Every structure is written in C-alpha cells, then in structure tokens.
Amino acid sequence: MDIKVITFDLDNTLWDVEPALLRAEKVQQDWLRQHRPGAVEAYDHDGLWEFKKAIWKRYPQLRHHVSKFRIQTLYELQVAAGYSEQESRSGAEQAFALFLEQRQQVQLYAEALSVLDTLSSRFTLGALTNGNADVYKTDAGDYFDFAFLAEDIGLGKPHPDMFHAALQRTGVEPCNVVHVGDDPEHDIAGARAVGMHTVWMNAREKTWPNGPPPSREISNLQQLPQAIAEIAAD
Ligand SMILES: [Mg+2]
Structure with a gap:
C-alpha cells in the first residue's frame, strides 16, 4: 500500500476536548448571567438540553453547523427571556466569541x-x-x-x-x-x-x-x- x-x-x-469545552461553556454562561440576566438561570442541564433539542427540530440543517447552532441557541435563550431581537443578536455574537476563544485553547x-x-x-x-x-x-x-x-x-x-x-x-x-x-x-x-x-x-x-x-x-x-x-x- x-x-x-x-x-x-x-x-x-x-x-482531550473536555477541559476546553467546560471552560468555554463557563465563560459563555458567565457572560450571559452578567449581561443578559434571566436568559439561562431558569434552565438546569436537562432543561437546556430540551431547549436545544427543540431548536434542532426546527432547524435540522444546523446539526452540521455547530457554530451556527450555538449562536442560534444563545439568541433564542435571550429572546425567550424577553430581550429584544437586536440585544439578543448582539448578545449571541458576544457570548459565542468568548466561547470560541476558550474552545480553541486546547492542550x-x-x-x-x-x-x-x-x-x-x-x-x-x-x-x-x-x-x-x-x-x-x-x-x-x-x-x-x-x-x-x-x-x-x-x-x-x-x-x-x-x-x-x-x-x-x-x-x-x-x-x-x-x-x-x-x-x-x-x-x-x-x-x-x-x-x-x-x-x-x-x-x-x-x-x-x-x-x-x-x-x-x-x-x-x-x-x-x-x-x-x-x-x-x-
Ligand atoms: Mg473526535
């Protein structure tokens, strides 16, 4: 051959991707708690999973687009908590940027x-x-x-x-x-x-x-x- x-x-x-993902999830959640209070606090692990599954159902094509899917989830979490479309869009972008920065810091x-x-x-x-x-x-x-x-x-x-x-x-x-x-x-x-x-x-x-x-x-x-x-x- x-x-x-x-x-x-x-x-x-x-x-090993786990440590980077855990850190990335944490900075993302911290940003939301600080800048978009109410967007994530209401969900436990299972609740958040259900929320994500509902988005997958509506946008099955996002299964192959992990970044777009995460941005959409962040956006919808804020909209569901009563934030405006504009706030939710910009919030999703900012939280995702922080997530991605940590996610790239792999060992x-x-x-x-x-x-x-x-x-x-x-x-x-x-x-x-x-x-x-x-x-x-x-x-x-x-x-x-x-x-x-x-x-x-x-x-x-x-x-x-x-x-x-x-x-x-x-x-x-x-x-x-x-x-x-x-x-x-x-x-x-x-x-x-x-x-x-x-x-x-x-x-x-x-x-x-x-x-x-x-x-x-x-x-x-x-x-x-x-x-x-x-x-x-x-
Ligand atoms: Mg692999």
Whole structure:
C-alpha cells in the first residue's frame, strides 16, 4: 500500500476536548448571567438540553453547523427571556466569541507534536472535524497542509463529502489515505465506507463496538507511525 496522506479527526484524537469545552461553556454562561440576566438561570442541564433539542427540530440543517447552532441557541435563550431581537443578536455574537476563544485553547496530547513532526516529513497531513476547532490556532497548525470543518462542507462525518473533500484536495485515491479518529461511526465507519484505511485512536481504551473493525487500533499517538507502517506493509 502506498500511503501518501494522513487525515486526522481533532477533538479527542489530537487532544482531550473536555477541559476546553467546560471552560468555554463557563465563560459563555458567565457572560450571559452578567449581561443578559434571566436568559439561562431558569434552565438546569436537562432543561437546556430540551431547549436545544427543540431548536434542532426546527432547524435540522444546523446539526452540521455547530457554530451556527450555538449562536442560534444563545439568541433564542435571550429572546425567550424577553430581550429584544437586536440585544439578543448582539448578545449571541458576544457570548459565542468568548466561547470560541476558550474552545480553541486546547492542550495537545503530550506526544502529539513530535508524532506530527515525524509524520509530516513523509506524508501530507490534513484535518477533518465535525467540531469548530481550528487546528491552525494550535501548536499543531504548522504540520497541517489542509483542514476541513463540517460546517464549511455542509455535512459532517460519517458523510462521504468530508472524506471526498480530502481526496479532492490531495488528488490521491482512498487507498493512499489513512484516517485517524476516535469515533467508531464518524471516523472509522465513515472513512472505511469511502475506501480509506483507518486507525482508531482509542485513548480511553474502550471495547470496539459492533461493525467492521478499524485497520489498526492505538491508545496513544506514539503508536501511530508503527500502525501506519503496518498498514503500508499489508
Ligand atoms: Mg473526535
């Protein structure tokens, strides 16, 4: 197998996204409590979840646009609390800007940079994410030749459009690509369906769910160069 391109999922593949998301949610909530009192206080976790689900139902296309969806939620929370359309729009933008700033402050897995450095000398590296992380705002940015967000493509993984975008950009065949990701369905089943090789990044050492297994499984990025070498030798 002639492997030329490695594509990466980002959240929970190159970094643990949880700490950044928790911080981001907190600054967003703090801003609302301070500047739009009454907009979020009435909701507990489940209540907020119901509120979001109702928005998804009304705007199913926002499922693949995590940023637009969050802005819409922020907007509707304020409208529901009696704020004017204008206040709610500007409030949504300000709260979202704070959210996104924190959300981008991710801490790469300790071994990520050296592994990316090694791989980037031999392969074209790309990012494919359903989230709104910007790899170019992290220390890993220098190693990436391209990055596609589901919200730019219009459909998220496992939809083939995301993987086709990478093929189109690099001009290689699916059999020349290894996709690395933590999500069995979005990353592994999705990439496999278009004919790419797959590496399941299983940092939490879960059991593989049902369905065709990945080409290789790793629990630490340090194992990735070896996994790719094995795929190339298959
Ligand atoms: Mg992920």
